[in-house]
Amino acid sequence: MLQIKKNNIQGLPGYEIKIMEKKVSIQDLLDELNLFFEEGSLERLWPEGQQSCYGCDLCCHEPLPLTSIDVRNICQAQGINLTDAYKYLWVEAKENVIDITLRRTRAGRCIFLQPDSTCSIYKNRPFLCQTYICCHTTPQIEELRSQVVNMGMDELIRASILAFSSAGQALPLNRSHNARVNIKDWGKNKFTGKNNYSNILLKDVLSSDLFKHMLL
């Protein structure tokens, strides 16, 4: 379904992805990537000498944008509902632009990062965590990650506005500047009504140009 292989990216060690079938789901991509990363033969950029991600937390300190499926997975793992999940989330709004990321501690560590530098939700970690490894990638892989998360976050915002509204509340904003939160700005998309990444095809999420470019 997918071909993931090591390649030189502008002369530096990295990897590339080719899509071999049109019916590839986001979960197919995650499964293949996880296998590829676990194999561990990629030369890392950072940190030196690290043989695997286990016990390394260097990429768990940045704001981490989320999709509706990411949050659904966290809810299932924790046995909570969508509005309760907001104790783990951070919402920033500027005018009608909204960003939802994983909450971080004052020290900037992801809220799910444990003292031993392992992830407490590893099997359910978000899409961006599963698709990142510290080595070079193609611009197409970066664009793929961005397009998946952009659409998935739009659905997360839509579903969250509705869930809080049903409870008679507004979407909680942790930081805001002239915020305008209006459900009419958040239409349904290919993430709407989907329970997991197996039910969402890459071709339905990626722009047709990007999908064609990555199709072998």
Ligand code: SF4
């Ligand atoms: S991908 Fe992140 S966690 Fe894994 S070795 Fe690189 S910096 Fe560490």
Ligand code: SF4
């Ligand atoms: S969810 Fe896990 S892997 Fe992702 S940033 Fe947090 S601790 Fe790191």
